[in-house]
Amino acid sequence: MESNDRRDFLRAVALAGLAAELRAQVALPTTAEAAIDVTRKLARYVVNAKAADVPAPVRKEATRTLLNWVGCAVGGSRHQTLDIAVAALAPFSGPAQATVLGRRERLDILHASLMNGISSHVFDYDDTHLKTIIHPGGPVASAILALSEYRPVSGRDFLHALILGVEVECRIGNAVYPQHYDAGWHITGTAGVFGAAAAGGKLLGLNEQQMIWALGLAATQPVGLKEMFGTMTKSFHPGRAAQNGLTSALLAQRGFTSSNQGIEAKAGWANTLSTKRDYSQIVDKLGETYEISLNSYKPFACGIVIHPTLDACIQLRNKYKLTAAQIGSIELRVHRLVPELTGNKAPQTGLEGKFSVYFAAAAAIVEGAAGEKQFSDKLVRDPAIIALRDRVRITVDPAIHEDQVRATVTLKDGRKLEQFIEHAIGSMENPMSDSALEAKFTDLADGVLPAARARRLLELCWKVEGLSSAADIAKAGAV
Amino acid sequence: MESNDRRDFLRAVALAGLAAELRAQVALPTTAEAAIDVTRKLARYVVNAKAADVPAPVRKEATRTLLNWVGCAVGGSRHQTLDIAVAALAPFSGPAQATVLGRRERLDILHASLMNGISSHVFDYDDTHLKTIIHPGGPVASAILALSEYRPVSGRDFLHALILGVEVECRIGNAVYPQHYDAGWHITGTAGVFGAAAAGGKLLGLNEQQMIWALGLAATQPVGLKEMFGTMTKSFHPGRAAQNGLTSALLAQRGFTSSNQGIEAKAGWANTLSTKRDYSQIVDKLGETYEISLNSYKPFACGIVIHPTLDACIQLRNKYKLTAAQIGSIELRVHRLVPELTGNKAPQTGLEGKFSVYFAAAAAIVEGAAGEKQFSDKLVRDPAIIALRDRVRITVDPAIHEDQVRATVTLKDGRKLEQFIEHAIGSMENPMSDSALEAKFTDLADGVLPAARARRLLELCWKVEGLSSAADIAKAGAV
Numbered sequence: 001m002e003s004n005d006r007r008d009f010l011r012a013v014a015l016a017g018l019a020a021e022l023r024a025q026v027a028l029p030t031t032a033e034a035a036i037d038v039t040r041k042l043a044r045y046v047v048n049a050k051a052a053d054v055p056a057p058v059r060k061e062a063t064r065t066l067l068n069w070v071g072c073a074v075g076g077s078r079h080q081t082l083d084i085a086v087a088a089l090a091p092f093s094g095p096a097q098a099t100v101l102g103r104r105e106r107l108d109i110l111h112a113s114l115m116n117g118i119s120s121h122v123f124d125y126d127d128t129h130l131k132t133i134i135h136p137g138g139p140v141a142s143a144i145l146a147l148s149e150y151r152p153v154s155g156r157d158f159l160h161a162l163i164l165g166v167e168v169e170c171r172i173g174n175a176v177y178p179q180h181y182d183a184g185w186h187i188t189g190t191a192g193v194f195g196a197a198a199a200g201g202k203l204l205g206l207n208e209q210q211m212i213w214a215l216g217l218a219a220t221q222p223v224g225l226k227e228m229f230g231t232m233t234k235s236f237h238p239g240r241a242a243q244n245g246l247t248s249a250l251l252a253q254r255g256f257t258s259s260n261q262g263i264e265a266k267a268g269w270a271n272t273l274s275t276k277r278d279y280s281q282i283v284d285k286l287g288e289t290y291e292i293s294l295n296s297y298k299p300f301a302c303g304i305v306i307h308p309t310l311d312a313c314i315q316l317r318n319k320y321k322l323t324a325a326q327i328g329s330i331e332l333r334v335h336r337l338v339p340e341l342t343g344n345k346a347p348q349t350g351l352e353g354k355f356s357v358y359f360a361a362a363a364a365i366v367e368g369a370a371g372e373k374q375f376s377d378k379l380v381r382d383p384a385i386i387a388l389r390d391r392v393r394i395t396v397d398p399a400i401h402e403d404q405v406r407a408t409v410t411l412k413d414g415r416k417l418e419q420f421i422e423h424a425i426g427s428m429e430n431p432m433s434d435s436a437l438e439a440k441f442t443d444l445a446d447g448v449l450p451a452a453r454a455r456r457l458l459e460l461c462w463k464v465e466g467l468s469s470a471a472d473i474a475k476a477g478a479v
Numbered sequence: 480m481e482s483n484d485r486r487d488f489l490r491a492v493a494l495a496g497l498a499a500e501l502r503a504q505v506a507l508p509t510t511a512e513a514a515i516d517v518t519r520k521l522a523r524y525v526v527n528a529k530a531a532d533v534p535a536p537v538r539k540e541a542t543r544t545l546l547n548w549v550g551c552a553v554g555g556s557r558h559q560t561l562d563i564a565v566a567a568l569a570p571f572s573g574p575a576q577a578t579v580l581g582r583r584e585r586l587d588i589l590h591a592s593l594m595n596g597i598s599s600h601v602f603d604y605d606d607t608h609l610k611t612i613i614h615p616g617g618p619v620a621s622a623i624l625a626l627s628e629y630r631p632v633s634g635r636d637f638l639h640a641l642i643l644g645v646e647v648e649c650r651i652g653n654a655v656y657p658q659h660y661d662a663g664w665h666i667t668g669t670a671g672v673f674g675a676a677a678a679g680g681k682l683l684g685l686n687e688q689q690m691i692w693a694l695g696l697a698a699t700q701p702v703g704l705k706e707m708f709g710t711m712t713k714s715f716h717p718g719r720a721a722q723n724g725l726t727s728a729l730l731a732q733r734g735f736t737s738s739n740q741g742i743e744a745k746a747g748w749a750n751t752l753s754t755k756r757d758y759s760q761i762v763d764k765l766g767e768t769y770e771i772s773l774n775s776y777k778p779f780a781c782g783i784v785i786h787p788t789l790d791a792c793i794q795l796r797n798k799y800k801l802t803a804a805q806i807g808s809i810e811l812r813v814h815r816l817v818p819e820l821t822g823n824k825a826p827q828t829g830l831e832g833k834f835s836v837y838f839a840a841a842a843a844i845v846e847g848a849a850g851e852k853q854f855s856d857k858l859v860r861d862p863a864i865i866a867l868r869d870r871v872r873i874t875v876d877p878a879i880h881e882d883q884v885r886a887t888v889t890l891k892d893g894r895k896l897e898q899f900i901e902h903a904i905g906s907m908e909n910p911m912s913d914s915a916l917e918a919k920f921t922d923l924a925d926g927v928l929p930a931a932r933a934r935r936l937l938e939l940c941w942k943v944e945g946l947s948s949a950a951d952i953a954k955a956g957a958v
Contacts, residue, residue, distance in 0.1 A: 081735070088733040089726070092587040094571040108571040184751030189699075220668075220707050221719065225699045225738075226746035233699055233737040240700065247568070254567040256560070258712040267705035272663030
C-alpha cells in the first residue's frame with residue numbers, strides 16, 4: 001500500500017514535470033515582456049556600433065579603465081589564488097596562445113581569460129560601476145586581451161570592444177539592480193558574462209543573429225553567488241565570466257544556436273535571476289550614453305567606506321609631515337557604516353586590516369598610502385602602527401555623509417590639525433587623477449615586473465588607441 | 480540642479496550597494512538553515528562512501544544507466560550540434576587526453592566532458608530521474624569517463640562514482656523541485672554540476688574539506704535556463720555542467736577555497752535559485768536509499784506523453800503483423816495532455832513529428848519502432864505514413880491516466896483490434912528490459928560504430944564492474 005502510494009506520488013510529480021518540460025519545448029510563449037525584443041536590440045547595437053562614433057571623453061575613460069585593470073591583474077598575478085588555479089588547470093590548457101599577465105605561463109585564450117580575470121579581482125582593488133557595484137573591467141578586458149593574441153585586433157577596435165562590453169554588462173546590471181544582487185548573485189559574474197560575450201563577439205565580427213546567440217549562451221551560464229565572498233572563489237567569478245562569455249562568442253560564431261530572447265523571455269535570464277526587470281535600462285539611449293563614463297577606481301585597497309578616512313589621514317600626513325611619534329590622538333567623525341563595517345579594533349591579519357578603520361588610519365599616517373602592500377600581516381602586527389591604531393577614536397555623526405569624514409589629529413604638543421573630506425578621492429565627484437592611477441599601477445607592478453617593463457606597459461595602455469596590435473599590451477605584461 | 484540630483488541618486492544607490500557588498504565580505508551570518516550543515520554532511524558522505532556497501536540491485540541499475548548513456552552519446556555524436564561545438568572549441572583544447580564518443584577527435588578531459596555531455600542529450604533520448612526530471616547520466620558520466628582516461632580508475636570505482644554523483648545531483652534536485660524548475664532553471668544543468676563535482680572529486684580522492692570546496696565551486700557555476708529548450712544550447716547544459724563540475728573538483732584538489740556552505744548559506748545556491756528548500760531531502764538516509772534506483776530510460780525518442788500510444792501501436796503491429804494498407808482507422812483514448820502537448824496533425828519536420836501523436840502512431844505501426852531514426856524529416860513526409868496518420872483519431876478520456884492508452888485499430892475488413900496499456904514501457908512500473916536497452920543501444924550505435932565495435936562496447940558496459948580500467952569503455956567508443 002505504501003509502495004503504491006509512493007508510486008502514485010512519483011508518477012504524479014514526474015508527469016507534471018515532464019508535461020512542463022514538453023510544453024516548454026513545443027512552443028515558447030511570447031509574453032508582453034518578450035515583445036520588447038531586448039536581446040535583439042542590444043545585439044543589433046553592438047554589431048552596428050562604430051568606434052568613430054564614441055566621444056573622446058568616453059574613450060579616455062575606457063583607456064583609464066584598461067590601465068587600472070592591467071595594473072590590478074599584474075599586481076594580483078602572484079597571489080596564491082592564481083598559483084592554485086594555474087597549477088590545477090594548466091594540464092588541460094590548449095596551445096600557448098595567450099599571456100597570463102605578470103606570469104610566465106602562456107595558456108589557450110579561454111584559460112588565459114579565466115586567469116587574468118581572477119588576478120585582476122583578487123585584491124578587490126579593481127574598478128567599480130557604482131550604480132550596480134559591477135566590477136566591469138575584469139570580465140570584458142580578460143576575454144578580449146586574450147582574443148587579441150589569437151587574431152589581429154587593433155588597439156582602436158580593442159578599446160571599442162571594451163567600451164561595448166562594459167556597456168552591455170552594466171546596462172543589464174542596471175535593469176536588475178539591486179534586487180538581483182540582493183537575491184544572492186555576485187553581479188560582476190552574472191552580468192559580466194554578457195559583457196565578455198558582446199565584446200568578444202564584436203571582435204570576432206559576429207552578425208546580428210550570431211550576437212543574439214552569443215548573448216543567449218551567456219545568459220545560460222551565469223557565474224557567482226555572494227556566499228563565496230571571503231574565499232578564492234570570489235575572484236574566480238570575473239575570470240569564469242570572461243571565459244564563459246568568450247566561449248559563447250566562439251560557439252555563436254560557428255552557428256551554435258540559442259534563444260533569440262535569452263535576456264527577456266519568460267524563462268530567460270532576467271525573469272529567472274531577478275524580481276526587478278527594467279528593460280528600458282537596456283534598450284533606451286543606446287549609443288547616446290556610455291556606462292563606462294561612470295566607472296570609478298579605488299585609490300585604496302579596501303572597502304570604499306573608509307576611503308574618506310584614508311584620504312584625510314594621507315592629506316594631513318603630507319601637509320604637516322606627520323610622524324606617529326608626534327601624534328597624541330586621532331579623532332574621526334564618520335558615517336554610521338564605518339564602525340558597522342570596519343569596526344575591528346584589533347585586526348590580526350592583513351585581510352582583517354581592511355575591515356579596521358583604526359588600523360587603516362594609522363597605516364595611512366605612517367605609510368602615506370593604503371595600497372595592497374599596506375594591508376599586510378606584517379604591518380598589521382607592527383608595534384608602532386598598533387600603538388597609533390590604539391589612539392584612533394571614532395564618533396558617528398549624522399551630519400557626515402558616506403563619502404565624507406572630519407578628521408582631527410591632536411599632536412602631543414597640543415596642536416590640533418583638522419581635515420574635512422567632502423568627497424573622498426576615487427569617488428565620481430573626485431576621481432583619481434591620471435597620475436594617481438599611474439602611481440597605483442606602478443605600485444601594483446612593483447615586484448612583479450622590472451620597473452622599465454612596468455613603465456613600458458603603462459605607456460602602451462595610455463596609447464592603446466594608436467596600437468596596430470592590442471596584443472602588444474599582453475606581450476609587455478608577460479614575464 | 481538635475482546634475483546634482485543625479486549625483487545624489489548615484490551616490491545613494493552606490494553606497495547602499497557597496498555597504499551590502501562589504502557586509503557580505505565581513506561576516507557571513509549563520510542562519511538557522513545554515514546550521515544544518517548540508518554541504519558538509521553531503522561531502523562527508525561522498526568522501527566516506529564505500530563501493531562494497533552499495534547493494535547489488537543499485538549497482539545493476541547504475542550499469543544500465545551507464546549503458547543507456549553511452550548509447551545516447553554515441554548516437555548523438557554526429558549531430559550538427561556536436562560538429563559545431565567541436566569546430567568552435569577544439570582550437571583551444573589541451574592535450575588529446577580523452578575520447579569524444581563516436582568521433583575521431585580526442586580533447587583534453589574538460590572539453591571531452593563538455594562534448595560527451597552534449598551528444599548524450601542532443602536527441603532528448605537519455606535517462607530521466609522522474610521525481611525531478613533531471614537527466615542524471617549526462618553531467619556525471621561525461622565528467623568521470625573523461626577523468627578515467629587521465630588517471631587510473633577501476634570499473635568498480637567508476638560505477639561507484641557514477642552512483643554517488645547521481646545521488647548528489649538528484650538529492651539536491653529533490654530539495655528544490657519543482658519550484659526551482661518552475662522558476663526557469665533547466666535542473667539537469669543546475670543540479671548536474673554538483674553531481675559531476677562529487678563524482679569527479681570522489682575519483683580524485685578529495686578529503687572532506689576539498690569536497691566541500693568542490694561543491695561550493697559547483698554551486699557558483701549553475702548552467703541552464705529553460706528558455707534554451709528547442710535550441711542547441713539545451714544539450715550544452717549537461718555538457719557544461721559536466722565540465723564545470725570536473726573543473727570544480729580539480730580546483731578543490733589543489734586547495735582552491737570556497738564556501739563551506741555553498742548549498743545552504745543565506746546567499747548560497749538553494750536560497751538564491753529556489754523558493755523551495757527541503758534540506759532533509761539532501762541529508763536524510765544517506766547511504767540507505769539510492770536515487771539511481773529510480774532512474775528510467777526512454778524506449779522512444781520523444782516526449783513521454785505519447786509513449787503509451789507508441790507502446791500500444793507497436794504491440795498491435797507485432798501481434799497481428801499489421802500493415803498500413805490493412806488499417807481503416809486508429810482510435811486512441813488518451814489523457815488530456817496528449818492533444819495538449821502533441822496535437823500537431825500535420826508535422827513538417829522530424830522534430831515536429833515528436834510533437835504529433837498522429838504521426839508517431841502511424842510511424843510506430845509502419846516501422847515497429849520509434850527511435851531517433853523514425854523521427855526524421857523523410858519519414859514525416861512519407862506519403863504512406865501521411866495517409867495512415869490522417870486516419871488516426873484521438874479522444875480525451877478522463878479515465879485514462881497519463882501513462883495509459885486504449886488503442887483500437889479498425890481494419891478495412893471490419894475487425895477491431897484493441898490494446899490497453901496500463902503502464903507504458905519505460906515507466907518505473909514497466910521498465911525497459913535489459914534486452915530492450917540493448918536494442919536501443921544497438922540502434923543508436925548503428926551508422927556510427929561498426930557492428931562488432933558496438934557489440935564490444937555494449938559488453939564492456941555490462942561488465943564495467945569487472946574492468947581494471949574504466950577507460951576501456953572510452954577507448955572502445957572512439958572511432
